[in-house]
Amino acid sequence: MPVSWTEDLSVNNTTLNAQHKKLLNMLNELETAILLNQGDVRYHEIITKMSNYAKEHFQTEEALLTEHAFPDVEEHISEHDEFVANLMILMFEPEAEDNTPENVLAFLKEWLVNHIMGTDKQYAAYLSERGAG
């Protein structure tokens, strides 16, 4: 099932919300490619684009949290780093039996939605209070 962005996912910041929407759109693009059996090349193209964009997004988010001295910034950065490390394993060790496109998609979807709803939401009020929306 495709994931759509709703207000529930809002982190009260226009730039970060727009980046989250873009990541969810890429996730849906990946799902469509898998459902329509568009092949390995297309799968790798989307997953590479998504991982590059996720890194870009994490940098934006981390810079903003650092700029506003968000107390849990180090923990937040560790979560991003761990995700990127896991994603690299999934992308570059496709021979591992669990790394099927379906499993990779499920991992990405679960991580992204849980991260936005849980970890990202923790800074939403903090940023709003500082006028950083």
Ligand SMILES: [Fe+2]
């Ligand atoms: Fe985050």
